[in-house]
Amino acid sequence: MANTGWDEFEIGAMLRTFEGEAGDTVGTLQEDRNYTQNSSFSASVADWRIEKPVFNKDFCIDCQFCWVYCPDISIISRDKKMIGIDMDHCKGCGICVEVCPTNPKSLLMFPEQADEESEIANWPAKETKEK
Amino acid sequence: MSEMKKIKNLKEFSTSADRFEGANLLCPGCAHSIIVREVLNATNDDLVLAASTGCLEVCTAVYPYTSWDASWVHIGFENGSTAVAGAEAMYKALKTKGRLKQPDRNPKFVAFGGDGASYDIGFQWISGCMERGHNMMYVVLDNEVYANTGGQRSSSTPIGANATTSPAGRVSYGETKNKKDIVAIMAAHNIPYAAQVAPNKWKDMVKKIQHGMAVDGPVFINAVSPCTTEWKFDPKDTMHLTDLATDTLVFPLYEIIDGHELNITYRPKNVIPVEEYLAAQGRFKHLFKDQYKYLIKEWQERVDANWAYLNRREEARV
Numbered sequence: 001m002a003n004t005g006w007d008e009f010e011i012g013a014m015l016r017t018f019e020g021e022a023g024d025t026v027g028t029l030q031e032d033r034n035y036t037q038n039s040s041f042s043a044s045v046a047d048w049r050i051e052k053p054v055f056n057k058d059f060c061i062d063c064q065f066c067w068v069y070c071p072d073i074s075i076i077s078r079d080k081k082m083i084g085i086d087m088d089h090c091k092g093c094g095i096c097v098e099v100c101p102t103n104p105k106s107l108l109m110f111p112e113q114a115d116e117e118s119e120i121a122n123w124p125a126k127e128t129k130e131k
Numbered sequence: 132m133s134e135m136k137k138i139k140n141l142k143e144f145s146t147s148a149d150r151f152e153g154a155n156l157l158c159p160g161c162a163h164s165i166i167v168r169e170v171l172n173a174t175n176d177d178l179v180l181a182a183s184t185g186c187l188e189v190c191t192a193v194y195p196y197t198s199w200d201a202s203w204v205h206i207g208f209e210n211g212s213t214a215v216a217g218a219e220a221m222y223k224a225l226k227t228k229g230r231l232k233q234p235d236r237n238p239k240f241v242a243f244g245g246d247g248a249s250y251d252i253g254f255q256w257i258s259g260c261m262e263r264g265h266n267m268m269y270v271v272l273d274n275e276v277y278a279n280t281g282g283q284r285s286s287s288t289p290i291g292a293n294a295t296t297s298p299a300g301r302v303s304y305g306e307t308k309n310k311k312d313i314v315a316i317m318a319a320h321n322i323p324y325a326a327q328v329a330p331n332k333w334k335d336m337v338k339k340i341q342h343g344m345a346v347d348g349p350v351f352i353n354a355v356s357p358c359t360t361e362w363k364f365d366p367k368d369t370m371h372l373t374d375l376a377t378d379t380l381v382f383p384l385y386e387i388i389d390g391h392e393l394n395i396t397y398r399p400k401n402v403i404p405v406e407e408y409l410a411a412q413g414r415f416k417h418l419f420k421d422q423y424k425y426l427i428k429e430w431q432e433r434v435d436a437n438w439a440y441l442n443r444r445e446e447a448r449v
Contacts, residue, residue: 006194017200025200026175029148033200040196043154064145068333069370071164073153080142089153093160093359094367109367 029078041089045072049092051109055085056120059106066096066107103127135345136175138337147172155198156190160366162356162373163187163272165330170241170270170352171201173340177238178202179218183211183253185245186279187272202238209253215242216265223266239344240267246287247277250311261320261349268343268350271313274358282361286311289381290433291426292414294361299417304426309433314387317351321390325351328384331373335384335396342386355382363413375408380438385445393444405431 018025019034035041062082067075074090076083085096097107104124110116138144150171157164163186171178181204182188191198192205206214219240225231244253249271257269276294277283284294288306291299299305318325323346328336336354343350357372359365364372376382377397384397406427409415418426 004195015195015197017197022200025150026148038195038197039152039200040154040191040193040198041152043196045154045156048159062142064141067145068141068169069165069330071157071159071161071168071369072155073149073151073164073168077145080145086153091159093369094365095160095369098367099370 030073044088045091046088049090049112051092051094052087052112052114053085053090053092053094053096053107054110054114054116054119055082056106056108056123057082058123059102059104061102061106063101065099065101069095069099071095135341136173138173138341141333144172144333144337150178150200151191152198152200154196156193157186158360158366160359160369161186162274162330162358162369163190165369166270166272166328166336166354166356167243169330169333169336170340173337174239174344176344177236179215179222179238179240180204181206181211181214181218181242183242183244183248184208184279185248185272186274187243187245189279208248209256211242211244211248212253212257212260212267212269215240215267215269216260216263219265219267240265242267242269244269244271245277245279246271246273246275247279247285249273250286250313257317257351258320261317261322261351264322264348266347266349268340268352270352270354272356273353274356274361275310276358276361278358278361287313291409291418291423291430293417294414304417304423305414314351314353314385318387318390320349322351323348323389324386325353325390326384326386326396327353327355327382329355329373329377329382331370332377332384332397339386339396361414363416364411368411372408372411375403375411379403379405379408380434381405381408383438383441385441391449393441393448395441395445405434 015038016036017039019036060082067077072089072091074086076086094109097109100107103126110119151167178201180201204214273287275287277285282294283296284306287310288294289310291305293299293305297306314325314327324343326339328339355376357369378399385395387393
């Protein structure tokens with residue numbers, strides 16, 4: 001399938017998003033779905049990024065602002081908890097960092113090649129508000 | 132009628148299983164997919180979707196991929212609305228004849244279109260759908276420009292904006308015509324529900340979408356969608372721009388029920404001067420030259436007048 005050009009298909013051929021029956025999509029989380037190669041979920045836009053978001057769960061309050069405002073469904077929230085970032089689909093726009101309300105922010109942008117663990121170890125301290 | 136999804140707070144909302152996938156080719160920081168996600172996650176029902184030609188359509192269906200996990204029709208510039216209306220008419224006919232395999236599933240019919248496809252090209256088709264009373268929802272992703280083809284002006288482009296077919300320079304300040312009031316036009320079809328929404332006010336948005344899906348008849352939704360490429364701002368500022376659009380009252384949030392009962396659903400605590408909204412975008416950069424500064428004052432007057440008009444309509448119930 002991956003090497004078949006669009007003009008090599010029979011007219012009216014069907015490319016399916018899911019293997020077999022689609023079933024109950026709305027009751028199935030992404031990790032439990034059976035995607036085919038035709039869903040863009042199987043693709044990656046990781047090479048679009050210049051900067052990547054790094055998530056520090058120590059400061060996260062699970063407000064889910066990043067989840068609702070992420071344009072690329074890259075914030076993984078399960079059971080009302082933010083558990084991480086889907087690096088295959090993140091385009092590095094930085095909206096999640098902008099909307100994060102904690103102090104210091106629990107998401108920050110770093111260059112793509114930065115080492116996550118060392119960045120989390122050197123996380124900026126809490127900012128004091130000037131009066 | 133199937134039961135409405137209960138969304139009390141954002142944590143509850145975040146348990147939704149998305150039916151729109153990442154790795155679509157929309158620009159980083161595009162508000163289109165934020166709006167689409169909020170619309171799709173507002174319901175648990177089956178969906179029949181269509182998209183008129185525009186950024187959303189071409190970026191979510193690039194061979195060999197699709198970003199949609201629900202039935203979705205890829206169709207021409209003008210007829211996203213009628214494609215969905217046709218599907219809805221067929222569904223109704225089959226239901227009456229008792230030929231549906233699962234008659235109790237109650238799918239929802241939603242069409243998406245950009246402002247080019249809705250304000251200009253698909254205008255009469257949408258008008259037809261609204262007039263015929265199909266049980267469907269039409270959502271406009273209003274980024275005020277033909278962003279997909281390189282930033283030509285549409286009838287949604289506001290005064291003073293720099294677009295490729297109305298460029299700003301020494302002799303012109305850019306777009307010279309004011310934006311069309313599409314919600315009022317659609318509400319004038321006496322449809323049960325028309326509303327203006329913004330992705331930053333997700334709760335207001337979900338409430339309006341759920342109301343729209345619950346009513347019987349055509350529903351028109353206009354959603355502001357800041358375009359990082361054509362409005363010329365940094366991708367990370369999309370939500371900031373949306374906040375500015377709603378808090379400066381450039382894009383007021385309201386609903387019109389049955390074509391006459393207007394309710395303002397969001398009143399900003401601190402109304403921000405329009406100047407800040409204009410200053411945040413590269414397309415209005417030239418307005419801050421001495422020569423064109425009078426336009427900023429005119430902008431503010433226009434926004435104030437519109438807000439006063441909406442308030443009067445809300446009070447008068449007409």
